[in-house]
Amino acid sequence: MKIAMVGSGYVGLVSGACFADFGHDVVCIDKDPSKIEKLKDGIMPIYEPGLDALVESNVKAGRLDFTTDLAQGIKDASAIFIAVGTPSRRGDGHADLSFVYAVAEEIGANLSNDAVIVTKSTVPVGTGDEVERILAKSGTSHRFSVVSNPEFLREGAAIGDFKRPDRIVIGAEDDFGRDVMREVYRPLFLNESPILFTGRRTSELIKYAANAFLATKITFINEMADLCEKVGADVQDVSRGIGMDNRIGAKFLHAGPGYGGSCFPKDTLALLKTAEDYDSPTRIVEAVVKVNDSRKRAMGRKVLDALGGMDAARGKKVALLGLTFKPNTDDMRDSPAIAIAQTLSDAGVEIAAYDPEGMEQAQPLMPKVKMCENPYEAIEGADAIAIVTEWDAFRALDFARVKELAKAPVLVDLRNIYQPDDVRALGFTYDSIGRS
Ligand code: NAD
DSSP states (O other): OEEEEEOOSHHHHHHHHHHHHTTOEEEEEOSOHHHHHHHHTTOOSSOOTTHHHHHHHHHHTTOEEEESOHHHHHTTOSEEEEOOOOOBOTTTOOBOOHHHHHHHHHHHHHOOSOEEEEEOSOOOTTHHHHHHHHHHHTTOOSOEEEEEOOOOOOTTSHHHHHHSOSOEEEEOSSHHHHHHHHHHTHHHHHTTOOEEEEOHHHHHHHHHHHHHHHHHHHHHHHHHHHHHHHHTOBHHHHHHHHHTSTTTOSTTOOOOSOOOSSSHHHHHHHHHHHHHHTTOOOHHHHHHHHHHHHHHHHHHHHHHHHTTSHHHHTTOEEEEEOOSSSSSOOOOTTOHHHHHHHHHHHTTOEEEEEOTTTHHHHGGGSTTSEEOSSHHHHHTTOSEEEEOSOOGGGTTOOHHHHHHHSSSOEEEETTOOSOHHHHHHTTOEEEOSSBO
């Protein structure tokens, strides 16, 4: 089966490479010529573990190709996926659907065979209806069906998530759409991955409901962490204590500096806008968005406290370890590190930082921050060290070296990767999240 993937970013490229690995013939299309040139030269435009080898082997096998030419790329494809970005629209927080609709127009103008058009991008309820209208208006003589197939992969573990998903959700309105999608995912049927067929609008909403629920879980445990600090409890144990209950589940209960990334912040906002438009408020999600927003700067203030407070902090130096919103990605979109660095900068603090993969993307977002070659360069002369992202590289710091290099042995661990007693025994002043 031939598949076209329009948009070759974190989702499109991983999905395209995985479909090729399942044996389909895949063309990944992107309007960004530099991305396509890199891919043709075997260079990955993003960092995702295992992606380079997967792309290389499938290109070699002749199952994966790249182009900027949409008309050529979608030719003979039975399924055409739309995997372009749906960022927050400036000003009102609605999902910006201009990229999705532009692709729909282009597909309509160039369709040269019957095909199923699949929105893999995260899109608000009703977007599939609009894509269908655009295609109908194009006057194409070919049969088409518009299907919703949201993606649930996580950056950093994207290939495993795509190949072994908890479930595949397909929102289709006719047999043509359902039959083609069954063929697309046949290799996963064999894996016994559960497939849920629903209506298109339901499928669109499932994606937002899932992300909002996960964001709620994170925000809930973050508030519990704040309470733990006040009452003298330990949030790690609270987390374990509630997570062992199967009705709750242990995942997404790690207290930290607040959720970030390319999905949760924009998707929770977009869900609020949909709820508002349909006059059906989602007050829990409203609270989650507010609480999370204020948490990021509060984390900056936590670091200022470790420096002796706002006044004492001016002119001091902080080392930030980790900048991406989570480990194993280079994605900086809405990372808590941005607000933390801004809060510190606003207070006159000098910042040096190290991140294994994210510094190139981070630098334009935090121009005053000095990017370093390794954690120890960042730590040199620092009055406090803050762990912002739990990269493995920070899990076994050489504390003797840290103590020698830093001006003061002060560690603020915003990911709870160390044991307080162990670090304090080494002579450090140590603060973390929800562990008084
Ligand atoms: P991205 O920004 O990494 O990639 C989008 C790509 O689309 C870019 O390379 C861009 O050049 C390309 N593009 C834009 N307009 C185009 C056009 N007209 N023709 C061809 N290419 C075009 O975005 P992403 O992170 O891959 O996200 C894509 C969608 O998937 C979003 O809706 C997002 O919410 C959703 N999603 C993302 C993740 C994730 O972890 N990143 C997970 C699940 C769902």
